[in-house]
Amino acid sequence: xxxxxxxxxxxxxxxxxxxxxxxxxxxxxxxxxxxxxxxxxxxxxxxxxxxxxxxxxxxxxxxxxxxxxxxxxxxxxxxxxxxxxxxxxxxxxxxxxxxxxxxxxxxxxxxxxxxxxxxxxxxxxxxxxxxxxxxxxxxxxxxxxxxxxxxxxxxxxxxxxxxxxxxxxxxxxxxxxxxxxxxxxxxxxxxxxxxxxxxxxxxxxxxxxxxxxxxxxxxxxxxxxxxxxxxxxxxxxxxxxxxxxxxxxxxxxxxxxxxxxxxxxxxxxxxxxxxxxxxxxxxxxxxxxxxxxxxxxxxxxxxxxxxxxxxxxxxxxxxxxxxxxxxxxxxxxxxxxxxxxxxxxxxxxxxxxxxxxxxxxxxxxxxxxxxxxxxxxxxxxxxxxxxxxxxxxxxxxxxxxxxxxxxxxxxxxxxxxxxxxxxxxxxxxxxxxxxxxxxxxxxxxxxxxxxxxxxxxxxxxxxx
Numbered sequence: 001x002x003x004x005x006x007x008x009x010x011x012x013x014x015x016x017x018x019x020x021x022x023x024x025x026x027x028x029x030x031x032x033x034x035x036x037x038x039x040x041x042x043x044x045x046x047x048x049x050x051x052x053x054x055x056x057x058x059x060x061x062x063x064x065x066x067x068x069x070x071x072x073x074x075x076x077x078x079x080x081x082x083x084x085x086x087x088x089x090x091x092x093x094x095x096x097x098x099x100x101x102x103x104x105x106x107x108x109x110x111x112x113x114x115x116x117x118x119x120x121x122x123x124x125x126x127x128x129x130x131x132x133x134x135x136x137x138x139x140x141x142x143x144x145x146x147x148x149x150x151x152x153x154x155x156x157x158x159x160x161x162x163x164x165x166x167x168x169x170x171x172x173x174x175x176x177x178x179x180x181x182x183x184x185x186x187x188x189x190x191x192x193x194x195x196x197x198x199x200x201x202x203x204x205x206x207x208x209x210x211x212x213x214x215x216x217x218x219x220x221x222x223x224x225x226x227x228x229x230x231x232x233x234x235x236x237x238x239x240x241x242x243x244x245x246x247x248x249x250x251x252x253x254x255x256x257x258x259x260x261x262x263x264x265x266x267x268x269x270x271x272x273x274x275x276x277x278x279x280x281x282x283x284x285x286x287x288x289x290x291x292x293x294x295x296x297x298x299x300x301x302x303x304x305x306x307x308x309x310x311x312x313x314x315x316x317x318x319x320x321x322x323x324x325x326x327x328x329x330x331x332x333x334x335x336x337x338x339x340x341x342x343x344x345x346x347x348x349x350x351x352x353x354x355x356x357x358x359x360x361x362x363x364x365x366x367x368x369x370x371x372x373x374x375x376x377x378x379x380x381x382x383x384x385x386x387x388x389x390x391x392x393x394x395x396x397x398x399x400x401x402x403x404x405x406x407x408x409x410x411x412x413x414x415x416x417x418x419x420x421x422x423x424x425x426x427x428x429x430x431x432x433x434x435x436x437x438x439x440x441x442x443x444x445x446x447x448x449x450x451x452x453x454x455x456x457x458x459x460x461x462x463x464x
Contacts (some may be wrong), residue, residue, distance in 0.1 A: 002352060013067060017101070020081070021352070022381050027231075027234065031194075035298045035341070037223050040072070050390070056127060057178040057179070057181070057182045057183055057184075057185060058178070058179060058182070058300060059123075059126035060175075060178055060185065061174075061175035061176070061178040061179050062122075062126060062175075063119065063123050063126065063417045064171045064172070064175040065171070065172060065173060065175045066119065066122070067119060067143065067144075067147075068167075068169075068172050068175075069169060070115050070119075070144070070167055071147050071151070071166075071167065071171075071409050071459065072150055072165065072168045074108075074111075074112070074147070075151050075154075075162075075164035075165065075168075076150055077223075078108075078155065078223040079148055079151045079152055079155060080101055080104050080106075080108065080152055080155060080156075080212070080219075080224075081104060081219065081220065081223040081224055081225055082100070082101065082104055082220055083224065089385065092159065093130065093416045094163050096210075096249060097212060097213055097214065097215055098212040099215040100185070100458055101212045101215060101220075102212075105152075105208075105209070105402075108148060108152075109145070109148075109205075112141075112144045112145050112147075112148040112219075113144070113145065114136070114142030115140075115144050116140040116142070116143055116145065117137050117140060118126075118140070119140035119143070119144065120133075120136040120137035120138070120139055120140030121136070121137060123135070123136050123139075123140060124136040124137075127354040128271060129190075130193075130408060132164030132190045132455075135190040135194045135349075136190060136194075137193045137433055138171075138197075138198060139190060139194040140194060140195055140316035141201075142194060142198045142200070143197055143201070143202040145185060145201040145204075145205055146205075146364055147202055148339070149201065149205045149207065149208040150164075150204060150208075151164050152208040152211065152212075153204070153207060153208055153211055154383065155219055155223075156180065156208075156211040156212075156214070156215050156216065156219070157442075158218075158219060160169065162282075165202050165282065166282075166414045169286065169289070171286065171291070173289060176289070176292060176296060178297065179219065179296045179299060179300055180295075180299065182249050187239035192210075202254075204456040211318065213321075214406045219424040220229035226421045248361045260343075265435065268339060269325065269339065269341055269346035269347060270346055270349045270350060271348035271384070272325065273322055273324075273325050273347065274322075274350055275324075277350065277354070278321050278323070280321075283321055285322065287317070287318050287354075288361075290314050291312055291314070291358060291362045292316075292362075292365050293314060294308070294310050294311040294314070294362050294365070295307070295362075295365045295366050295368075295369045295371065296305040296365055297310050298366070298371045299369065304371060304372070305437075307366065307371070308436060308437065308440075309437070311359065311363070311366075312359075312383070312407065312429065312430075312433050312436070312437075314358060314362065315355045315358050315359040315383055315387045315433045316355075316364075316386075316387050316390055316391060316394075316425075316426070318354050318357075318358035318427050319351040319352070319354060319355040319384075319388050319390070319391035320357050320391040320394055320395065321353070321354065321360070321427075322350040322351045322354050322391075323347070323351050323391045323392055323394070325347050326344060326347045326396055327395040328397040328398065328429040329341075329344075329347070329396075330395070330396040330398070337340075339459075341403075341461060342464060343461075343463065343464040344392055344459075344460050344463050344464075345460055347392065348389075348392060348460060351387070351389075351391045351392065352385065352388040352456075355380075355383065355384045355387040355388055356380040356381050356384035357380065358380075359379060359380040359383045359387070360377050360379070360380025360381070361380075361383065363377045363379055363380060364377050372441075376440055377439075377444075378445060379436060379445060379448070381449065382436075382445055382446075382449035382452060383430060383432075383433050383448065383452065384450040385449075385452035385453045385455065385456035386428065386429055386431070386432015386433050386448075386451070386452035386456070387429050387432070387433070387452075388456055389426075389428045389429070389432060389452075389455050389459040389460075390425040390426060390428040390429030390430075391425065391429075392459065393424055393428055393459065393462075394424060394425030394426070395425075395426035397421060397424045397425065400417050400418050400421045401417040401420070401421070403417070404416040404417040404420065428455060428459065431451075432448070432449060432451055432452040432456075433452070434448075434451070435447045435448040435451065436448055
């Protein structure tokens with residue numbers, strides 16, 4: 001008979017050898033070169049044949065926006081993180097903390113270096129200066145490494161304020177100002193700037209490397225749990241889990257003050273939604289700054305139709321920002337029963353008010369820029385019902401139904417479950433604001449107001 005020990009030893013002999021691992025890596029590298037080589041060659045030809053975009057201010061705004069997005073992604077991911085097994089075993093054991101986190105730090109450094117190199121190449125292409133490609137790549141790497149090192153230091157210090165997010169918002173604001181004002185940028189010596197940036201990045205990286213020795217375990221455990229949930233959401237195609245991760249991260253270290261509830265039951269839900277919105281001042285600040293985005297689209301050369309589409313997307317986002325209560329009611333049906341709430345009418349007040357205010361403000365900025373007449377501000381009131389119905393439907397959609405069939409188009413299959421989940425809510429918002437998409441006239445304003453009110457009333461009546 002074969003014992004368990006013999007079976008275990010047999011499995012040990014079947015492990016892949018070093019030459020097999022090298023073979024797999026060579027095959028993966030070859031496939032990467034074969035797939036990405038033509039794209040890199042195309043980018044290189046565009047880099048050395050093009051002369052960049054017309055306005056350097058727009059190019060710098062684009063680079064700042066990309067840099068802010070990468071910094072936000074790195075900060076959300078950790079930036080220092082370990083696997084769950086390491087977080088609950090190696091990190092909590094009396095081992096050298098810096099040696100335990102060396103692998104994670106090296107991976108972060110490699111990712112920052114690659115992102116910085118791509119940013120430098122894009123900067124060279126945008127400004128049309130291929131002769132300074134090397135210095136631009138070095139500058140991009142130095143900037144990304146410095147930003148990543150600062151994020152590591154903030155993570156180690158357990159800063160109460162999310163300084164990385166504030167810095168990203170500031171960069172986006174600067175990019176918006178560059179698009180709006182379009183100043184004449186002076187010609188700066190890239191070589192000298194790259195040298196100074198490399199020195200500063202080296203100092204920050206050295207400080208971050210020293211901080212790894214005293215990295216708090218609680219931060220690593222939280223980052224590990226957050227990334228496990230994000231990986232599960234990505235593999236299981238459940239984007240709603242990412243929203244739960246973001247909300248849990250925000251409220252974990254917040255201290256809230258309780259107040260007496262109002263006696264009137266009809267205003268209780270409305271007040272709770274407004275109170276929850278007031279506790280997220282950063283979200284309100286971002287929404288207020290994004291009201292100028294449709295005007296920036298027009299100033300950057302986009303058509304008015306594209307600006308209106310961006311405006312409706314922003315209005316839907318503003319309405320969705322206050323629809324968290326509807327999502328909680330759908331996930332926990334006992335809450336509306338405890339509050340004796342019938343229907344979704346109380347939950348629709350705050351999203352409708354914020355959507356009307358956001359759309360009206362965006363149209364006011366478009367009017368000041370000379371792209372639309374001043375009476376288009378009234379579209380804020382007419383667009384709010386349709387956007388509210390779409391936001392409530394988006395908030396109340398459940399998990400993705402992966403049991404739905406797959407549509408075969410010949411070139412590949414399209415799963416209908418994730419597709420229907422993605423368009424849930426967007427369809428109602430687009431239908432309720434269809435007159436605005438076809439033209440801006442007093443007749444379309446009246447038709448949109450009636451159509452949006454009918455859709456919102458029908459949706460609320462159906463979900464009583």
